[in-house]
Amino acid sequence: MTKDINKRRRRKDARPSEIIAAAFGEFEDKGFGGTTLGSIAARAGISRTTIYLYFDTKEAIFEAAMRGSVEQTIDAAAMVVQQAHGDFRTVFSHVVDMIYARLVTGDASVLLRVLVAEGHEMQSLVALYRHEILSKGESTIRALIERGIAAGELAEEARSYDVRLLVSPAIFVAIWMRVFAQVEPLEVDAFKASHIKLVCDALIQSKA
Amino acid sequence: MTKDINKRRRRKDARPSEIIAAAFGEFEDKGFGGTTLGSIAARAGISRTTIYLYFDTKEAIFEAAMRGSVEQTIDAAAMVVQQAHGDFRTVFSHVVDMIYARLVTGDASVLLRVLVAEGHEMQSLVALYRHEILSKGESTIRALIERGIAAGELAEEARSYDVRLLVSPAIFVAIWMRVFAQVEPLEVDAFKASHIKLVCDALIQSKA
Amino acid sequence: MTKDINKRRRRKDARPSEIIAAAFGEFEDKGFGGTTLGSIAARAGISRTTIYLYFDTKEAIFEAAMRGSVEQTIDAAAMVVQQAHGDFRTVFSHVVDMIYARLVTGDASVLLRVLVAEGHEMQSLVALYRHEILSKGESTIRALIERGIAAGELAEEARSYDVRLLVSPAIFVAIWMRVFAQVEPLEVDAFKASHIKLVCDALIQSKA
Amino acid sequence: MTKDINKRRRRKDARPSEIIAAAFGEFEDKGFGGTTLGSIAARAGISRTTIYLYFDTKEAIFEAAMRGSVEQTIDAAAMVVQQAHGDFRTVFSHVVDMIYARLVTGDASVLLRVLVAEGHEMQSLVALYRHEILSKGESTIRALIERGIAAGELAEEARSYDVRLLVSPAIFVAIWMRVFAQVEPLEVDAFKASHIKLVCDALIQSKA
DNA sequence: TATGAATGAGTGTTCATTCAT
DNA sequence: TATGAATGAACACTCATTCAT
Known part of the structure; x- marks a missing residue:
């Protein structure tokens, strides 16, 4: 159980950087305007809406990246x-x-x-x-x-x-x-x- | 009358380059993907659909420019x-x-x-x-x-x-x-x- | 000169039926909704706007045909x-x-x-x-x-x-x-x- | 909770056929070309873009129907x-x-x-x-x-x-x-x- | 009479974002 | 935490129609 919590916490902590990493790759390939949240989500292996748990807007992801x-x-x-x-x-x-x-x-x-x-x-x-x-x-x-x-x-x-x-x-x-x-x-x-x-x-x- | 015709013809001949000039500015500011026909039209002082009298697609405008x-x-x-x-x-x-x-x-x-x-x-x-x-x-x-x-x-x-x-x-x-x-x-x-x-x-x- | 007038009159009289004939073919091929005034005009060998000299609307052409x-x-x-x-x-x-x-x-x-x-x-x-x-x-x-x-x-x-x-x-x-x-x-x-x-x-x- | 999930699932499962039913009626009334996604959506009581959650193109709706x-x-x-x-x-x-x-x-x-x-x-x-x-x-x-x-x-x-x-x-x-x-x-x-x-x-x- | 120029309304489609679960 | 459902705003493009010549 402790493990689960840890794993989840690790997960939770890792998410933002996973998203940033995925976003980074997309921005590199397609620029800001050409990148869609869908493609970032796909690359990160998560749902499109999950991104909004960590970032308010597409711009916020970009700035973080x-x-x-x-x-x-x-x-x-x-x-x-x-x-x-x-x-x-x-x-x-x-x-x-x-x-x-x-x-x-x-x-x-x-x-x-x-x-x-x-x-x-x-x-x-x-x-x-x-x-x-x-x-x-x-x-x-x-x-x-x-x-x-x-x-x-x-x-x-x-x-x-x-x-x-x-x-x-x-x-x-x-x-x-x-x-x-x-x-x-x-x-x-x-x-x-x-x-x-x-x-x-x-x-x-x-x-x- | 000759004048009128001339004015019209001058207009017609000028339009494509007016559009290209407007498009050029937009492309410079926002790139190809970020430029909309609406913004080109606004900059050229014409309607969005007028552009289609002179260019078939957005790509065509871009290529001309x-x-x-x-x-x-x-x-x-x-x-x-x-x-x-x-x-x-x-x-x-x-x-x-x-x-x-x-x-x-x-x-x-x-x-x-x-x-x-x-x-x-x-x-x-x-x-x-x-x-x-x-x-x-x-x-x-x-x-x-x-x-x-x-x-x-x-x-x-x-x-x-x-x-x-x-x-x-x-x-x-x-x-x-x-x-x-x-x-x-x-x-x-x-x-x-x-x-x-x-x-x-x-x-x-x-x-x- | 009389000839010219005649020719022109013949032209004038013929126009509507030329348009109808062209429209007819288009309606046959594409139906009413699928037919454009442009295609009728092209088929009749005239300008799109010329049609409006003889018919008020697309519907009018259709009804005539x-x-x-x-x-x-x-x-x-x-x-x-x-x-x-x-x-x-x-x-x-x-x-x-x-x-x-x-x-x-x-x-x-x-x-x-x-x-x-x-x-x-x-x-x-x-x-x-x-x-x-x-x-x-x-x-x-x-x-x-x-x-x-x-x-x-x-x-x-x-x-x-x-x-x-x-x-x-x-x-x-x-x-x-x-x-x-x-x-x-x-x-x-x-x-x-x-x-x-x-x-x-x-x-x-x-x-x- | 189970109910809610069920309701939602039932909704999700029902949507495609609701859309098809609406589309069917529109196609019957206006044919393929005459039917707009807006009218299908209105008839199905949903937004135009919701259709795209279930069908890729208008043609796809038509084919399904x-x-x-x-x-x-x-x-x-x-x-x-x-x-x-x-x-x-x-x-x-x-x-x-x-x-x-x-x-x-x-x-x-x-x-x-x-x-x-x-x-x-x-x-x-x-x-x-x-x-x-x-x-x-x-x-x-x-x-x-x-x-x-x-x-x-x-x-x-x-x-x-x-x-x-x-x-x-x-x-x-x-x-x-x-x-x-x-x-x-x-x-x-x-x-x-x-x-x-x-x-x-x-x-x-x-x-x- | 005839036409080229111009446009507003409308089309299918995409996408960032919100909501309920 | 995580997600599927849903949508409004926007975009490229088409077309019937009007206007000036």
Whole structure:
């Protein structure tokens, strides 16, 4: 009997995240507008109306799903920052690795899709993303560059670049994989190496 | 009387493009799925059913709108290719200028939005875009690099970069403007200059 | 110039019947509800709105078409009555011939279709048909039987049959041809002969 | 609680047939094309969208309704065949009774209406009806005639009649009742007796 | 006379959401 | 907790009809 209660409680606690997981997959495949509660329910193996026990509206599910994704991204970013030891090329490579991992194959690809498609009506999500993730990423890279300059590895001039530019190709890859992958594949690892090389060649110019 | 006829004819001739213009705006705001014929009609100042005098289905409107956009992009690309005279930095700047103009403020931003959000179900549009535009842009830039190498301006090594990488930051700007512009602006011209500088610094660097 | 006027007048006079003819074909194919003004116009080779110069509503076209058909049937019936000379078998054969001709391949097949499908809302048409055609046909056949009895060809008992019964198989054929012809054909002439034989065998039998 | 569940279940189980019944009436009155889901829903006392819980499309409702009708007809026909004992006149009377019952006042009248009016686009229904009902009826009557000949009741010549002819007046009655009943009634029983008499007088000719 | 332009009412169908159990 | 039943609002699309020329 205790077991039953536990099982039920476990069930109860798990439900919301099961629903979010199912919803996440649907949003990834079809976007917000194209996703129906029926398809989420089917994917979660529950009834359509059960969803309403945990979420008030379709928007609420969406926000929960996106918030979860953002949080994972925040965690990943924090982890990278902590490990930031070594010369510019090495650390920058790690940062770029992480970004590709999340944007191209991870949760953030859904965020990208959704923000591009429906970001207009989701300014709070946009602001959250901006402040929790992008700004931290920006300052991390900026600090990285400063360190490189201080260490004599990078030219003073490196400071003049918009740091968003240095990681921006990752967005291109994420979009290419989403949109054009079926028509023409893109070798992500090669592209990523190309990306890192381009940035380092430009910034570490003083090594010459 | 001639005037009347003219007015009417002018109206008739203008209607399709009026509808396309209205539809274009709606697609930009809400994507294909989120756009209703009612909203297109309202924006065009006509009745919902009037649209059916000129287009058979919602898809037909969409295709007409996208086709127009793709054609404009093709024309713009062709123009750039013709004007491709001068050293690498100059010509590459022109190319990047054109891409930003179309992707960030021009028609192509709708394409980006729609392809990212709903490209899955629009493989024909994806293929059209891929073959008519992207591949031409790619070979143009590749030729540009070869010319730079031949002229001794660029190192042989320049060949090793994925050419898509060299223009990829433009996508980032397009997305930033769409998604984050209201939360935090981005100075497009400065970013673009930064972009051009990064690429040229990396590619032309060896000449030093 | 006189010619032009004539031509135009001829045109003007012909239009309504052209429209009716076109409408007739459409009603035959698709019934009243299934016929659109567009299809009538297309079949008549004119514009949809031109129809409104001659008819106020779709119903008006329909009534005109049905009325025309009824009138033709009346004429055909009158002709048969006039030619009613000879013994019962001969005259009855002529009558049945006429009925089959009109019901199975002629105008009346449309009437049948339409009355069955939409007769409810067309009681005036139904009444017209009833009084102008059916009742005359009935009395014609009744007279024919009386003549046969008077001539000793038929038994007195022949009077006891409902005269509608004697021609009723024609309706069956009309319906079969419309509904089942494609699935399984029916030899109209053989069936008609069978029909005539059945009636005559039953009525004239007593003479033996 | 059990009651409640039962009530609910009874409701759920009853709904489809309630809908079919409502639809049946509408199809009878207005045909397939003329019937709207709104009118079916109104007649069934439910919302238009509730219908979609039980049927996928309007066609599905129609098919279910027709299938039910066809099945009832098949059952009725089978019953008649089983009871086929006695002389020709008796058995034939039973067969005709059944046909009139179904065609004139029963379900099959809808089938008649719909097949006449819209059979063109419903070839599968036509084929079903042809193969499941008409062909069986045909062979039943043919067997009946053979038995009558074998028993010396009917002349060999009876074989020469198209068997469809022998029951065809039933169609006439069905149509008369649908179309002309309000303008001029028809005594179905008297007509039916007349019908039976005509056929028997013609076939049992050898009794003379 | 003839027509192209325009539209309001209506069709089948989908879906997020509510309610009773 | 969980769900099946039910529905109102909305959508793409059709069509008879009106209007201006």
